[in-house]
Amino acid sequence: MSQHLPPHFSGVTSMSLDFVSVDDFSHNRFQYIEDPFPFYAQMREHRPAHLSESIFGGTWLMFRYADCAGLMKDERLSNARSAVPLRFLPPEQREEFADMLDVYSRWLAFHDGAEHTRNRRQANRSYVPFTDEYLEPRIQGLVDGLLDRVDPKGFDLIGEFAFPLPAMVIADVLGVPVERHADLNRWTDDIAHLFGSTSVTVDHLRRTRESTRQLADFLASEENARLSRAEGGLLHQLREARVRGHRFSERDVVAQAALLLFAGVASIRYLIGNCVHALADVPVSERNLLLRPETVGPAVEELLRLCTPVSFVGRIAGEAFEYTASDGTVIPLAKGQPLLLYVASANRDPEVFDRPDELVLDRPLPNRHLTFGIGRHLCFGDPLVRQTTRIALSSLYRRWPELRVPPQEANWNNNLGFHGFTSLQVTGGD
Ligand code: HEM
Numbered sequence: 001m002s003q004h005l006p007p008h009f010s011g012v013t014s015m016s017l018d019f020v021s022v023d024d025f026s027h028n029r030f031q032y033i034e035d036p037f038p039f040y041a042q043m044r045e046h047r048p049a050h051l052s053e054s055i056f057g058g059t060w061l062m063f064r065y066a067d068c069a070g071l072m073k074d075e076r077l078s079n080a081r082s083a084v085p086l087r088f089l090p091p092e093q094r095e096e097f098a099d100m101l102d103v104y105s106r107w108l109a110f111h112d113g114a115e116h117t118r119n120r121r122q123a124n125r126s127y128v129p130f131t132d133e134y135l136e137p138r139i140q141g142l143v144d145g146l147l148d149r150v151d152p153k154g155f156d157l158i159g160e161f162a163f164p165l166p167a168m169v170i171a172d173v174l175g176v177p178v179e180r181h182a183d184l185n186r187w188t189d190d191i192a193h194l195f196g197s198t199s200v201t202v203d204h205l206r207r208t209r210e211s212t213r214q215l216a217d218f219l220a221s222e223e224n225a226r227l228s229r230a231e232g233g234l235l236h237q238l239r240e241a242r243v244r245g246h247r248f249s250e251r252d253v254v255a256q257a258a259l260l261l262f263a264g265v266a267s268i269r270y271l272i273g274n275c276v277h278a279l280a281d282v283p284v285s286e287r288n289l290l291l292r293p294e295t296v297g298p299a300v301e302e303l304l305r306l307c308t309p310v311s312f313v314g315r316i317a318g319e320a321f322e323y324t325a326s327d328g329t330v331i332p333l334a335k336g337q338p339l340l341l342y343v344a345s346a347n348r349d350p351e352v353f354d355r356p357d358e359l360v361l362d363r364p365l366p367n368r369h370l371t372f373g374i375g376r377h378l379c380f381g382d383p384l385v386r387q388t389t390r391i392a393l394s395s396l397y398r399r400w401p402e403l404r405v406p407p408q409e410a411n412w413n414n415n416l417g418f419h420g421f422t423s424l425q426v427t428g429g430d
Pocket residue numbers: 072079108109110120170259260261263264265267268271308309310313314343370371372373374376377378379380381382384385
């Protein structure tokens with residue numbers, strides 16, 4: 001998908017709602033992908049809770065911070081939503097994808113209540129060895145290795161850096177070969193397209209089924225089990241961790257490892273590109289906030305707020321109930337009905353943030369963005385994302401303080417759910 005770059009994730013608020021037809025809204029339409037922020041602004045103001053008849057056969061779309069944050073914590077909503085993207089298929093045809101759904105339905109992200117708590121504790125226990133101190137030199141080494149290889153006169157930030165890096169980082173944490181980053185990107189890309197899109201085809205489902213099978217085989221292989229054991233990697237830790245005598249089954253281990261790869265690779269790779277794009281017009285003196293230990297923290301939080309690649313969080317109604325939205329609209333929810341909570345819109349809600357569309361690198365903490373969600377399902381990987389983003393950006397701008405994004409055709413991922421570029425030419429200097 002190639003088009004001219006839009007005016008930097010602008011967030012124009014003066015357009016009328018006629019600018020878009022709400023009923024056309026889809027995660028796979030270029031019109032929304034290129035610059036969704038005017039649309040979000042209009043929806044926050046005029047239609048903060050909107051029933052889309054076309055998305056998954058009837059889905060409530062929520063755009064304000066108060067509704068998104070409240071509903072993410074609402075225990076009447078459920079996360080057992082692994083089969084939502086297959087709703088367009090007749091039940092007899094869903095059978096074909098049973099093995100793929102078996103993997104997703106084991107993901108800790110898709111459980112509720114006590115079962116979720118148990119799985120999450122188990123995953124937390126497995127992650128104990130991966131402290132910031134342990135990860136810092138490893139991530140820095142991977143970043144430096146990639147940046148040493150680019151031509152500073154001009155390179156594709158995404159293809160040569162932002163895409164390989166997260167796959168390498170998470171492979172390294174798992175204790176599996178980092179050289180397989182291209183395969184990991186391909187497999188997780190298919191899964192991301194399934195969960196980020198609002199319309200998928202049977203062909204795509206078949207491809208995703210094959211990618212999921214290859215990813216699961218990779219994670220289940222004896223060779224990778226041996227490598228991870230030798231490294232003390234997370235794949236091995238997931239097998240070993242016991243919480244109150246409970247262990248993950250072998251199929252659960254493979255499923256949780258696949259979740260961590262999907263959730264991490266599909267998001268960080270776009271985040272880095274979005275950040276560099278947003279920083280393109282920022283004066284060097286301000287960008288230097290990323291280089292100082294005392295200012296880098298707030299600067300990264302602000303980039304996470306404005307540049308999140310994860311546009312929404314999904315839920316389904318766990319029971320039938322009425323929800324009163326922040327504008328007073330009463331929403332009748334049927335059991336099983338899907339909702340999409342737009343965190344990328346909530347992050348720019350003027351009710352919560354001053355100058356919501358501006359990148360304010362010294363915005364005071366706490367920066368209450370919803371980029372990692374809120375409540376019991378808060379992102380498992382948030383420390384790894386913060387650390388990887390900090391190291392990636394500070395290393396880029398330390399090497400090339402004048403790093404520029406020249407005018408160019410932009411290639412967007414064809415999926416607003418994972419929002420970002422699939423290539424971005426940059427110049428480090430002469
Ligand atoms: C830019 C990077 C990332 C963003 C924006 C992001 C965003 C999110 C969000 C919004 C949620 C909450 C979903 C919900 O409420 O249902 C979530 C959950 C999760 N994330 Fe991330 N994520 C990122 C990277 C990662 C990484 C690197 C990992 C793992 C290494 C990861 C693993 C997970 C897992 C396992 C969950 C489910 C947690 C649960 O349900 O208890 N994420 N993420």
